[in-house]
Amino acid sequence: MSFSRQIARMMARLASGLHSQSRRLPRERQQADERGLLEWAAHYLPKHFAKPPSAMHGWLAEEVDRMRVRRGVKVSLVGPRGG
Numbered sequence: 588m589s590f591s592r593q594i595a596r597m598m599a600r601l602a603s604g605l606h607s608q609s610r611r612l613p614r615e616r617q618q619a620d621e622r623g624l625l626e627w628a629a630h631y632l633p634k635h636f637a638k639p640p641s642a643m644h645g646w647l648a649e650e651v652d653r654m655r656v657r658r659g660v661k662v663s664l665v666g667p668r669g670g
Contacts, residue, residue, distance in 0.1 A: 624648040
């Protein structure tokens, strides 16, 4: 399966998970807003996070967390595939 197809499938699953979780109680939504990306993912998508995040994923999650308070920030990544 191509990388772009894998990303599309992952995004569709994420969107589906977000939709089903959006019906939770407001208090739970407020708590979720206080979580960083990695904490949120571990809470709502535990089956997808069997291993701890890599250093790159930790860095990227921090960048995404900063985007919540600084609008207009962009991140461009280039890296090898495979492994």
